[in-house]
Amino acid sequence: MGDDPITLYGGVLSPYVARVRLFGYAKGIELNEVAPPGGMMTEEYKTHNPIGRIPSIVLYDGFVLPESQAICEYLEDRYPEPSLIPGTPEERARIRLLCQVADAYVMKGLMPFFALIRSIPLDLDRAVGWHARLVEALSHVDAFLVPGSHAAGDRITLADCALVPMLFYTDMFMPPSGYESPIGTFSRLGAYWGSIQQDPHVIRLLSEMKPVLDATLADAGGNAKHG
Ligand SMILES: N[C@@H](CCC(=O)N[C@@H](CS)C(=O)NCC(=O)O)C(=O)O
Structure with a gap:
């Protein structure tokens, strides 16, 4: 059992x-x-x-x-080993903080853009405000990232598991909404996004999601519209 x-x-x-x-x-x-x-x-x-x-x-x-x-x-x-919430209480608090910032702020900014893969059109006029909210949320992630190849240092933690899917969707959803992905405009976040995509588990995850998302975006083809 x-x-x-x-x-x-x-x-x-x-x-x-x-x-x-x-x-x-x-x-x-x-x-x-x-x-x-x-x-x-x-x-x-x-x-x-x-x-x-x-x-x-x-x-x-x-x-x-x-x-x-x-x-x-x-x-x-x-399954405590390997720990994905490792370290001192202070280090563990930073991991949980990044998860909370992802859920409470990044996802809030990103959520309306999921219209791109649903049967409802994305309202490009309102997207200006959503984009601004997403950029502000990403600035919070940038502020709280811990130096290293991963979000909370040099090994994968729960913080990466929360952030990677949201950063992936940020990259994938901004161009069809008329924006460049803002990730690279933040120095720590941009460097993090470059290095975390070298992690083998992240490579595996994104290689499974990307073809399905590409096909879904192509099917929904251009459902972003003004007002
Ligand atoms: N706070 C929940 C959010 C889960 C959630 O919203 N999942 C979406 C899929 S990404 C869902 O099931 N949505 C139902 C729907 O869209 O009808 C969690 O962290 O698991």
């Missing part, structure tokens, strides 16, 4: 599922990723996870645990 792969209700393009997937790769945990029963937000899936969103995982006692950050913290407790 304890050795069976954990079931992950997921989907390749979700940045929150990507956090859990990358966490699993970096820890060497096998996760059995499947689509949520009935699909996201359906009554069937809500009987397992009342929130209806992905990711969620099925714990060994049968409880379905949602929320990417809670899932990663559980996996950290369940």
